[in-house]
Amino acid sequence: MKNTIADRVYDFLKKYPPFDIINKEDLVSIAENVIIVYLEKGKVLFKNDDTKHDHFYLVKEGGVVLKKNELADAEIIDICDEGDVFGLRPLITNDSYMMTAIAEEEALVYGIPIDVFKPIIEKEHNVGLYLIESFTSKTKNPFSKKFAQDFYQDSPANLKSEDLEELQTIKYSKDPICISMDDLAIKAANRMTDYKVSSLIVVDENKLPIGMVTDKDFRKKVVTGLYSSKVPVKEIMNFPVNTYKKNLTVTEAQLALVQNQSGHLVITEDGTDQTKAIGILTNHDIVVSQGNSASGLMKAIRRAKQPKELRKIRQQIAQLLKGYFFQSIPLHIITQIIHELTEAINIRAIEIALQKMPQRPPVKFAWLSLGSHGRKEQLLVTDQDNALVFEDVPEEKYESVKKYFTILSNRVNTILNKVGYEFCPADMMARNPKWCQSLTEWKTQFSHWIHNVETEDILYSSIFFDFNRTYGDKELVQELAHSIFSATDYNPMFFTLMSRSALQNPSPLGFFKQFLVEQDGEHKDLFDIKARALMPLTDMARILILSHKVKSINNTAERYEKLAELEPNNKDFYLACSYAAKSLIKFRTKHGLIHHDSGRYIKLNELTKEEKMKLKRCFKTISELQEIIKLRFKVTQLL
Known part of the structure; x- marks a missing residue:
């Protein structure tokens, strides 16, 4: 029966x-x-x-x-x-x-x-x-380092480097041809011809690498007549030299070429310029190892002359991301590569817009990336968040200068929109005159947000405190950052109100650990992973790092790692927060790639039990962090 x-x-x-x-x-x-x-x-x-x-x-x-x-x-x-x-x-x-x-x-x-x-x-x-x-x-203690690694590690425990082409050691050209910095350029040209190579390593009297000379240098500097073929090689070489260790992986090599904007890397025994060169690595070696490389896309970005070309490259970057992601390449490597490529697209958009302007910029300026781009967390394509700061000018010149940069900003935002980055629904973009201001205006604006905190001001603060310079004058940005940190000194009420705002994010779980979904609207019955999980972690990291007066760290996971250094007693807990941030970004990216959207709204019926369990572990970390914020910034009495 x-x-x-x-x-x-x-x-x-x-x-x-x-x-x-x-x-x-x-x-x-x-x-x-x-x-x-x-x-x-x-x-x-x-x-x-x-x-x-x-x-x-x-x-x-x-x-x-x-x-x-x-x-x-x-x-x-x-x-x-x-x-x-x-x-x-x-x-x-x-x-x-x-x-x-x-x-x-x-x-x-x-x-x-x-x-x-x-x-x-x-x-x-x-x-x-x-x-x-x-x-x-x-x-176990969920905030111990080992536990955090178990749950928030970037790649599967059984992943081996030999299973992933990108994690294998890259092959490079050994026994490089060198030339002394005092040898003449014509000797270098003859040596390149004799050995049939396109580059030479320039060495000093101790045979240590100090620069590179390539066939491109000869075309641009000697053939054009800028330099005589009788000048010493040191006059036409590229320096300083980019040196790396010999066991560089394909992905590390790719990232190095992208970051250094170079077509050549010098391989030395210990990775520094204090030991002799043992090889040369080029873009060609990357192409041979992998085919369509990030460095190849970077070169294509710099050559692009029209938004439609950049749009095509952005689509290729999306495919590159998908390939990296589903091969389980470690998240920190993926993030660095995609950020460098996204940054390059933004820079090229600005350069194209500048070329269309009737004249050069009248004063120094800087383009600021905000939000997830500013935090170096933008993997999927989202809408634009940016601003522009320009140098202070006399009152009689202000209107014309402001008009110039407003027009420039509008052209940049339009180009980025054509590339595929939607306009910000709240118009938090540099084309909005509110977000295209002089240095003094920006200082005044931040001072107002900090000293006169209202609900809207807190929203702006949360976005604009994560700015990152994408293009333009570094000193303007550094001066702005310095003024912000000065304004937050001895201002406990600012941190209390910022904390109160951060704690008002919607809870991810109900009392019985059920996921709380949207109750109405376009996303009814979906789980908002951005508002309920990522934003609380991001907001609280910002508050804590600002309270420690730490500059130049915008990435959420990196902020928690820095906090682990600054507060040894809470080290394991902050590392768990860092792993949780990475895990949630990875989770959102995965679902965004699957559904071809931003990954923000999740269909719970598509999650496995394991996925739900891991998300809940992240939420437990958020809950404990909220308690710390309440106590540290005395928020309890205000809630």
């Missing part, structure tokens, strides 16, 4: 990890031996120090809270809802319980027999790994 109860248990188990990866025969055996436990609200299933049960448990319906003990005010360790596994200690450690399980509401629980389950773990390695991870997450 058919066992209908066992069939129902089987149908339920197969939907949730780790039971979803167990073969049918073994899962049927488990289902036939499961016990069903009904718990009234407040009923204790097991207590701290109780002798181990013969089963571990899975929530079928309702909710079970795990606490330190039975007391009403005891610390809550976890809340388990449908599909969550708990009570694993007897299976993993074979000793007494170290927490208490209480039904937070009427609940139905399946008891999985340990003696039936253990043989399955022995032959199904992944099943055991999942249960150990679940057990660890409910017992």
Whole structure:
């Protein structure tokens, strides 16, 4: 006769990890031996120090809270809802319980027999790994470095460098041809011809590399008549030399060529210019190793003359991102490469716009990138957030100068829109005269935001405090940054109000750990990962780093890593925050790539149980961080 109860248990188990990866025969055996436990609200299933049960448990319906003990005010360790596994200690450690399980509401629980389950773990390695991870997450300090790495690591634990072409050591040209800095240019040209090479390493009297001379240098400097072929090589060489270690990976080499805007890297024994050169690495070596490279796209960006060319390159960058992402290249490497390419597109857009202006800029200026671009966190294509600051001018010249930069900004924003970056819905772009101002105007603006904090001012502060110079004069930006930090000195109310604003972000989870979704509008029933998870982490990192007066670190994960240095007592916790930030960005990017959108709104029914579990671990970190912010900046009385 058919066992209908066992069939129902089987149908339920197969939907949730780790039971979803167990073969049918073994899962049927488990289902036939499961016990069903009904718990009234407040009923204790097991207590701290109780002798181990013969089963571990899975929530079928309702909710079970795990606490330190039975007391009403005891610390809550976890809340388990449908599909969550708990009570694993007897299976993993074979000793007494170290927490208490209480039904937070009427609940139905399946008891999985340990003696039936253990043989399955022995032959199904992944099943055991999942249960150990679940057990660890409910017992260990979630802010320890090891725990954070387990949950927020950038790549799978079983990933090996030989499995990924991009992580292999790149091949380069060995036994490079060198020339003395005092040798004549004509000798260098003859040597390049004799050895059939396109570049030479220039060395000093100790044979240490100090520069490079290439066939391009001869075309631009000697053939054009700018320099005589009789000048010393040091007069036409490129310097300083870019040196790197010999075991450079393909991706590291790619990033180095992009960052240094160079077609050549000199390989030395220890990676510095204090040891002799042992090889040369070129863009050609990258192309041979990988084909369509980031450095190749960078060159294409610099050659582009029209927005449509940049748009095509941006689409290629999106494909490059997808390739990197689904090969599990470490996130920090992906982020650096994509940021450099995005930055280059913005710079080229500004250069094209300047070429269309009737005259050169009347005074010094700088283009500021804001938001996720300013934080170097923009992987997917989003809308524009930018501003422009120009040098102070006499009052009689102000209107004409302002008009020039407003027109320039409008052209840049229009080009970027054609490339694929949408206009900001709130018009927080440099084309808006409010965000195209002189240095003194910007100083006054920031001072107003800091000293007269209103709701709208806090919103602007959260965006504009993350500015990053993309193009233009460094000194203008440095002076602006200095004035901001000076204005925040001895201003505790500013940090309190900023903290209050950060704490008003919508919560990601309800009391029973269910994901809170949008209740109405276009995104009804979807989970907003930006507003409910990424923004709280970003906002609180900004507040903490500003309170420490740390300049020039805008990236959220890097801010938490810096905080770990500044506050050793909270090191593990801040590292967990850093890993959480990376994990959430990675999660959003993954879903954005799958659905060809910004990845902001998530369909919960598409998430696996493992994905939900990992997201909830990130949310726990956010919850603890909010408590720190409340206490440190005395926000409690204002909420």
